[in-house]
Amino acid sequence: MVQEKVHHCNILVMALFGSTATLSSGVLSGFQLFDKNMFDLFDFVSSNILLPVGGILICIFVSRKLGDKQVIDEASNSGALGNQSLLKVFLFTVRYFAPAAILLVLLNGLNIIRL
16 A cells, blocks of 8 residues: 555656656746756756766676676676686776776766866
């Protein structure tokens, strides 16, 4: 019963946010927040903030929480594929290069730096 009420609340919140994005080219065209209409604001937040932050969190999860052994076991079918050396390069990239590159993308998207 409680889960059903939470589900209905989620639907209501999503409908309200979706409606504002839909109406931003019509009835709500004059309403702006941070110099953007609601559609542009949702686009900016999702593509310039949420996607890079999610990418960094995935890199942290794969490199720190899963660990080398589990990633190599999963991606090499427990050693059957023989791609362990390539996976070590992958792990190095996910651990060091990818978070730094994604951070640069995030900072560029927020107009903190220019690339």
